[in-house]
Amino acid sequence: MTPNNLPRFIRQSAANTPPKTEQTGMYKDFDATELYCSKCKRPVPVRKRLLLVLPEGDKYEYLCAFCLETVGTKIDRQVKPVSVII
Ligand SMILES: [Zn+2]
DSSP: OOTTHHHHHHHHHHHHSOOOOOOOSOOSSOOOSEEEETTTTEEEEEEEEEEEEETTEEEEEEEETTTOOEEEEEEEEOOOOOOOOO
16 A cells, blocks of 8 residues: 555545444543533543553543543553464
């Protein structure tokens, strides 16, 4: 794949993504761009900040872009391939 193909590929896959459905309230695996901020009392754009590097994964913190309140954390688990030795 040449670098020139990359933007087109991204645009295509974005087009294939179904439009944002209404939020159900639960963030299963949120790489969210908006989270509810209790201080701003509304969904806000967030900043992702690497907080800790844990053995089970990297812990990220989501900060409100406006008041920098922590609105959520997430652990990006590093799925290590399980080596199956037969
Ligand atoms: Zn806020």
